[in-house]
Amino acid sequence: MKTCVRVLAIGIAAISWYMPVSALQVRVSDAPIRTVLEGLAKSGNLNLIIDDSVQGNMTLHLDHVTPAQAVEAIAASQNLFYDTGSPIGIITAGRNEEKGKQYYTWQLKNTTPEAVIRAIQAVVPAAAVKSYADSNTVVVGSTKREAQLVNKLVQQLDKKTAQVDVAVRIVSLDRKALHKRGIEWDWQPFGSGSQTVFSWLGQIQALSEQGKAEILASPHIMASNGKAAQILIGDRVPVLKEHLANGEKTASISYEEAGVKLNYTPYIHQDGSVTASIEAEVSTPVWVPEMKAYRISTRRAKTIVRMKPDKTLVIGGLIGKEEMEHFRKVPLLGDIPLVGKLFQSRYKTAKETEVVIMLQARPVQDEEQNTVATELFPPIEDEKCLLAGNGVDR
Structure with missing residues (x-):
């Protein structure tokens, strides 16, 4: 052809x-x-x-x-x-x-042409620059001296972005059980002779064995230096929205995310420590039978903290209340018309829960970029830990 x-x-x-x-x-x-x-x-x-x-x-x-x-x-x-x-x-x-002007090409490995072009145009405004996204290549028309400047610039910009390996454990705790064990989120400084604040980690493990603590999720993510990473553990549920227009109150239904949401933005230091901006949100849907929809109860925590790789950050105080309706009946007798209600019972219970989020962050070396850590958290008896509630290390 x-x-x-x-x-x-x-x-x-x-x-x-x-x-x-x-x-x-x-x-x-x-x-x-x-x-x-x-x-x-x-x-x-x-x-x-x-x-x-x-x-x-x-x-x-x-x-x-x-x-x-x-x-x-x-x-x-x-x-x-x-x-x-x-x-x-x-x-x-x-x-x-x-010719005085020649063309030079750079095939980028770790960054995008757009990021490099902005820098080239700022440093060498006289250069003619063009990019090709399919081959991730930048072409520059310039003098030999200008090309040397561009080459140094590209070498600085086209580097692997530092990454942080983030391990997260999200636990839901029974508030009554916490009170019985004397676990409170107290941010006062601890004296030299006081009981270590980290001993409660072992108590949480004991609560889990008693069915008073539940691990909701243990996600594992990689976050790039200076860029936000997000974890969402939940679902989209129909939520009741009320509006006021012209003195009349109306209601509508929209879908919103409910569950545990965590935004994590790391900043890596040369000594291996990580400063992170962390926003945690726990949204609980509450069913409204009259509207056949949910209302969202939201708890939030925000902190900025600097951590070392061998420490664990704990975010607590995300308290919520769960109401449950129970129904019981005597088999067969409870199904008899009219009199069956005599063999049925309905009752409501309320339970306060507290969601605790534990994080570990470790900068990843270049040779580890394509590997996944096998250990999310150290053994529970390793009590090198941080408490975060107001953005201050304790």
């Missing part, structure tokens, strides 16, 4: 291109060189930069050639320099060594 390239030489040549194929028949007469090259690049899906110095018209007849071969033939016949030493071809007029 072949495609014909036709030229109507009336004043300025016009070229008609058909679907891109492997073999072409090229017929051009007094056509602009730039137009022919652009058409060949489009037909052959070639990454091609044509310098502004490429000017003039040409006449050319070629049979059974690929778009790339046609470009090479045009460059040779028109005394153009065709640089194919990078993923993007570059065509300039004359010998490239004789």
Whole structure:
């Protein structure tokens, strides 16, 4: 199969291109060189930069050639320099060594062309810069000295982003059981002879064995330095919304996220410690039978804390109340019409719960980027821990 390239030489040549194929028949007469090259690049899906110095018209007849071969033939016949030493071809007029402005390419590994281009334009505003997203490549037209500046800039920017390995454990605790064991969130300074504040971790383990504590989730995420990572453990539920318009109260239903939401933004220091901005939110849906929808009860905590890799951050005080309706009946007798209610019982119970979020953060070295940590938390008896409620280490 072949495609014909036709030229109507009336004043300025016009070229008609058909679907891109492997073999072409090229017929051009007094056509602009730039137009022919652009058409060949489009037909052959070639990454091609044509310098502004490429000017003039040409006449050319070629049979059974690929778009790339046609470009090479045009460059040779028109005394153009065709640089194919990078993923993007570059065509300039004359010998490239004789030109003050040359083209340089950088294929980025760890960042995007957009981020690099902004920096290049700020440092070398005279440079001509173009990017190719499909090959993650930046092409810069500049002098040799400017290219040296750009190269240093690219080397600084095209580095692996530091990452933090974040292990999270979310636990729901029975408030009554906590009170019986004397566990409270007290932010007063502890004296030298007081009981260690971290002994309650072992008590939480004991509560779990008694069914008074439940691990809701143990997610594990990687967070990039300076960028927010989010964990959402929950679902979207229909929520009742009330509106007041023209003195009339109306209600509508919309869907909102309910559950445990955690936003974590790390900032890594050279000593291996991590300063993190943390926002925790626990949203509990409360069923409204009259509206057949939920109301959302929300508890939030926000802190900024600096942690070392061997410590655990604990966010507590996210207290909520759960109301439950229970129904019991005597089998068979409870199903008898009218009198069956005598063998049925309904009652409500309320339980206060507290959600505790425990986090560990560890900067990941370059050789560990593609690995996953196997240990989320150290043994419970390792009591190197931080308490966070007001953004201050204790």
